[in-house]
Amino acid sequence: MKNFTNTVLFFLMGCLLSFAQQDGIGIFSYHNDIGNPKLEGSVKYNISEQTYEIEGSGYNIWFERDEFQYAYSKSVKNFIITANFKFLGEGKDPHRKTGIMLRKSTSESAAHFTAALHGDGLTSMQWRSKEGEEMKDPENESKALKSNYEILQVEKRDSLLIMRGAHFGEPLQEIGSKVLAELSGEVLVGIFISSHDETAVEKAKIWNLRIDYPVAENYNPYESGWIGCRMETMNVQTGERKVIYKKSDRFEAPNWMPNGDKLLFNMDGLLHTIPVEGGEIEAFNTGFAKDLNNDHGISFDGKLLAISNHKDDENGSGSAVYVLPISGGEPQLITPQTPSYWHGWSPNNKDVVYVATRENNPTYDIYKKSIDGGEEIALTNTGDGEHVDGCEYSPDGKYIYYNGSSSGTMQIWRMKPDGSEKEQITFDENNDWFPHISPDGKWIVYISFPATIPVNDHPSFKRVELKLMPAEGGAPKTIAYLYGGQGTINVPSWSPDSKFIALVSNSGE
Template sequence: MKRALPLLIFMAISGAVFSQENPIGIFEDNKDIGNPKLAGSASYDETSQTYTIKGAGYNIWGQRDEHRYLYSKVKGDFVATANFEFEGNKEIHRKIGWMARASENDNSVMVGGFLHGDGLMAGQWRERKGADMQNPEDDVWAQKRYQQIIQLERRGNTFIVRAAHPGEPLQEISSKQLEFMPEAVLLGVVIGSHDENVIETARVWNARIDQPVAEDYNPGKDGWIGCRMETMNVFDGKRRVIHEKDGRFEAPNWMPDGKELLFNEDGSLYTIPINGGKTEKLNTGSADDLNNDHCISFDGKMLGISHNDGEGSNVFYLPLDGGEPKSVTQQAPSYLHGWAPNNKEVVYVAQRGENKVYDIYRKPIKGGKEVKLTDNKKWDHADGCEYSPDGKYIYYNGSKNGGTMQIWRMKPDGTEKEQITFDQYNNWFPHISPDGKWIAFISFSPDIELNSHPSYKKVMLRLMPTSGGAPKVIAHLYGGQGTINVNSWSPDSKHIAFVSNSKKSVKVD
C-alpha cells in the first residue's frame, strides 16, 4: 500500500588494511587462516549462486584457529544469513558456519555460529587475543541438531547466533558481548576439518550480509538505501540475486510470459529479464507518480496501477504493453491490490468519509459504483486484497481491535469472513499462486508498530496451502515495505520474486 521507510547495507568491503587477493562472490577475500597443513580452496557457481568451500586445519578452538575463510571487512552492525551443508561424512568435529574475526591472526578475537559434523550447533567465541577457549565458558550448544540456516548478528558489541531448520523460524542459540572486538571486523563463512590431514567440503547458498539501520533512521530525511531483486524457488528455498542498485526499487510482478519482472522505481515502472540485465521503462503515459501497488489482469492484457494524480493516490488501468491510463477511482486515497478473474473489476483499499480507517472495496473498471466489502472500526485495518484465481475468495490481511495482523479471506460480496493464520507474527500481503494451491506472504515480528509494514526489518517470507495447514518459512531476509507488496508468482507456480534491502559494495577505510 503506502510508501514507507527503508534502509540497509548489503556489503561493506575494505581494501585499505587487509589485502584483496581472491575475491569470490560477495566476499572480498578467500584464504587460509592459521597456515593449515593442507591448503583449502573455494569456488563460486554464478548460475546457482552457490559457494563450494574446502578446508583443513587442526581446529577452531583453544588459543588459535586453522580454517578456510571467505570474508569481507564489515564495519558496524550487521546481519549475516546463509544455508550450509557438508558434503561427505568424515570428521564429526568438523565445522562450518559464519565467523567474525578481529584480524587474520590465528589467535585473534573471534565469534561464530558453527554447525559440526555430528549435527551439533553452537555459538562459540574467543574474548581476547590469544585467550584459551574453554568449554563451557566459551560456547553455547543448541538443543536441536543439524540446523541448515545459520545467522550471525552484531548489535554494538553484542553478537547473536541464530539457527533454523528449513521451514522454521530462526531460534537464538547464543548472545555474547565482546569488549575487545573492533568496530570493523572480518566477516565471512568458514570451514575447518578438525583433522590437519583431511580436507572437508561444504556448500553455502543464500549468503547475504546486511547492515541494519539505526532505530531512529528516517528515509524521508536521510534518503533511501539500495535494494536487491531476488527470485526464489518456493519449494527448495534457493534464491538468486538478479539486480542490485544503491537506490530504491520495489514490488516485482512476474510478467505473463515468464521471461521478465515488472517493478516500481522512483514513481515509474520498469521491466527486467528474470536472469538480470538491462531495465526498460514502461510507458504509463501521464501517470508519473506511481505507488508500489500494481497488478496484472488474469488474462495478461491489462495493468492496474495506483497513481498520485494531485489529489492523492487513485486507481487507474492501461494496456500491459503501455499506454495512457484510464481512471477507475476518483476519490483518494485508493490503493490497488488485485483484479477479479473476469478482468472487469478491481479490488483496492481506501479511506472514505470521516472514518479514517482502511476498508476493502470492489469496483468495475469501466464505470459503476464501488462496493464496500469490509466495515472496519477504529484500530482495525485491512490491506493486501487479492482474488483467488477461481474467483471464489478475496484474500487479504486484517487486524481487529488493535490486534495482530493476520491473513483472512472472504467471499467476493464481503460475506463469510474467515481468519486463515493464527500466530504471533504480523502477516501481510497474501499472494495466491496461479494454480490456486499456495499462499505466499510476508511476516513481521510481533513488536512492530500497530497496523504498520515498515522497511528495513528482519522479516520472513512464508508459504501455506490454500486448502489449509501450518505456514512454513521459505526465506529469512532484511526487508519489509516494498518486498512483496504485489503478486509476484511465476506463471508455473514454482517461483516468486521479491526485493530485499541492501546496498552494493561500499569500501570501509
C-alpha cells in the first residue's frame, strides 16, 4: 500500500509540474479576465509539450468594451508574435474567437489590435483606435477572410501593426495592416479567448508560440554581437516545435547524433552536445581545432565527424576541412587550401564535398575529395556573380543536392556525383538554401529566404520559412515560420528516424 501511495503521489506531482497554472505562465507574465465576464477563465501551460490551453467566457470583444480571458506580457520593443490556434470542442456560439491581441492596458475599453480566429472559420483583423471608441467593422475595410487560418502572426513596427495568417503547409499571407498611434509605445501582447456568450466557457489550444524581437535592417551580428538564439526540435510532418535551449548569444547549426539522444552544435568556436529534450551541455573534444565555424557533420556510418576550422599556414588563411572520430580526438587535415567549408559526406564514408574558392577560381564552387588523400575534384564551374552552397549526398549516393543561383534566384538543384546532369528542382520567387535529405531518402528540408534578401546572401535575424518537399521533386510545403537564417539549418540536421529536424531560431533578445 505504501508503494502504491507513493506512486500515486509522484504521478500527481508530475501532472502538476507538467500542466501548471500560475501568475506567470509559459512565456507570459500575467493572465486574467478582462472586462469582468460572468464566468471565470483560466490558462494552463503544458511544460513538457510547450502548449497552452486557454478558456474563457465574455459577451464579446466588440463595440466600446470587451470581455475575455487574456495571457500577456508587457513590451516596449517592436516584435513579431506567431502561434498556432485550435478551438477545443464544438462550441456554443459560432462567433467565439481566439487569437493574438496587442492592447494598451487591461481596461475593458482599451485601444487594441487583434488577430482573431472565429468559431465559424472567419479570420479577421480588428482594432479599437482609442480608449472607449467603438471597434471598427473589419469587413468594411476588407480585412476579414473566410479562410480559417490556424496560424496567426502580428508584427509591431512602432505604430504600424501587420497581421499575417496561414494554413499549415502554406506561406504566410498578409491579411492587413493598420497604423494605431495609441499602440506605438509600451503595449500588452498575448493570447486571448472570448466565448461571445455570457453563459458559456470556450477553450482553445495554442502551440509553437514565439515572440521575436527584430533587429535594425543594418544590424550586423559580426560587428554588434549576437543576441537571442534558441535550439529547437521539430516534427516535420506536424510542424510541432519545442525549445530545448536558449542563450543571449550565438550558437548554430545542430546535427543529430547517430544514437538519436543528443544534438551536436557549434558555440564559441567549439562543438558541444546537448540531450534532445534539453539538459546539460557538454564540450566535444576536437583536439587542437578550437576556431570552428558552423559547417560540420557526421558520416553515414556514424563513425567520423567532419569539421571546418580556421587555420593559418603557408597554404593560406581561412576555413579548412578536417576529419576526426565521432568519439572525439585530434583532427586530420583534408583540404590544405583555404577557404574550404564542409557540407556533405558520401555514403561510402570516404569522400567529402565542400564549397571553396581557389587562387585560379575566386567564385565559390563545389569540390569533392577523398579523406584518404589525392586531388580535389571541382564539380561545378560557376560564373561571375553566381554562387553555390549546401552540397549534400542523397543516402543512396545517386545525387548531390545543393543550392545554386545560376537561374537568377537561389534555388535547390541536384547533380550526379561526378558533377554531370545538373537539374533544378525548386522554382519560386524566394531564395532557397541548404537542402538536407532525410536518412530514409524520402524528403528534403531547406530554408527559404524572402526575395528581398540578396540572392547570394543568407543572413541571420530575418523572417524565413523552413520547407519540406519530396526528394524526387514535387510541391514543397512550409513547415515552420520563424525568425532566423544563418546558422538555422546550415548542416544536416535530421533525426536518425527521419521524423524530426533540429534548428536554431533567433529571438532578438
